[in-house]
Amino acid sequence: MRVGVILAAAGRGERMGHRIPKQFLELAGVPVYLHSLRVFEDHPRVEEIVLAVPPGWETRVLAQVRDLGLFKVKEVVCGGDTRQASVERALRALSAGIDTVLVHDAARPLISRELVSRVLQALERYGAVLCAVPVRDTVKLVREGRVERTVPREGLWLAQTPQGARREWLEEAYRLAGQRMFTDEAALLEAAGFEVRVVRGENTNLKITYPEDFRMAEIYLRLDKPGKV
Numbered sequence: 001m002r003v004g005v006i007l008a009a010a011g012r013g014e015r016m017g018h019r020i021p022k023q024f025l026e027l028a029g030v031p032v033y034l035h036s037l038r039v040f041e042d043h044p045r046v047e048e049i050v051l052a053v054p055p056g057w058e059t060r061v062l063a064q065v066r067d068l069g070l071f072k073v074k075e076v077v078c079g080g081d082t083r084q085a086s087v088e089r090a091l092r093a094l095s096a097g098i099d100t101v102l103v104h105d106a107a108r109p110l111i112s113r114e115l116v117s118r119v120l121q122a123l124e125r126y127g128a129v130l131c132a133v134p135v136r137d138t139v140k141l142v143r144e145g146r147v148e149r150t151v152p153r154e155g156l157w158l159a160q161t162p163q164g165a166r167r168e169w170l171e172e173a174y175r176l177a178g179q180r181m182f183t184d185e186a187a188l189l190e191a192a193g194f195e196v197r198v199v200r201g202e203n204t205n206l207k208i209t210y211p212e213d214f215r216m217a218e219i220y221l222r223l224d225k226p227g228k229v
């Protein structure tokens, strides 16, 4: 496998409600996106990385990664209006030799090297992989403040990233998707008829969405790396 990583960092962070997109806010002294970027840079099986960033951020981000000596970053591309569009643009920027693609949300700074290894190991066997965790709470379908019903939790998992696939599968899935929108690559692959395998994610691999997630991420980082923060 020749592995390329797409770091999706082109969102606006509307639910976070900050002037600066959340992936560029400082978390434990380092911009959010750099936490996961470093894990990929340091992972021996990752060959190159392409970042998708919001319009206007390309030069700044490229300068920052070059300054830090993150040499696997091949290109910083301008993302699109949706995550799907951002990833599609980044996909085009990967070198021709890359045959396996991992996609990761820059808003998930807490991934571990072990999780990346697990996803890659599964990818080697199966062509499309997603990491996810089982739903722990009881799930309710709620409309206008009223419980419509309780959804059986059995078999429900929460999708995380990294997700990945053989490059040709992913490209085929994008071609077939056309104008239809999907919230993650796995959904795109499923719709294209590919079987997507699940590996165990990590409950600490949260996606920073709201301000309280940001604080939670900071706490996890302090607990894990007391010397660094």
Ligand code: CTP
Binding pocket: 007, 008, 009, 010, 011, 012, 013, 014, 015, 016, 021, 023, 052, 079, 080, 081, 082, 083, 084, 086, 087, 104, 105, 106, 107, 108, 207, 208, 209
């Ligand atoms: N993303 C992206 N391009 C977009 C939208 C999202 O690359 N047009 C990225 C985000 O930067 C993030 C990941 O996809 O790393 C998951 O998206 P989400 O958590 O929804 O982030 P935002 O879209 O930025 O947040 P919000 O939906 O609250 O605006």
Ligand code: MG
Binding pocket: 011
């Ligand atoms: Mg979004």
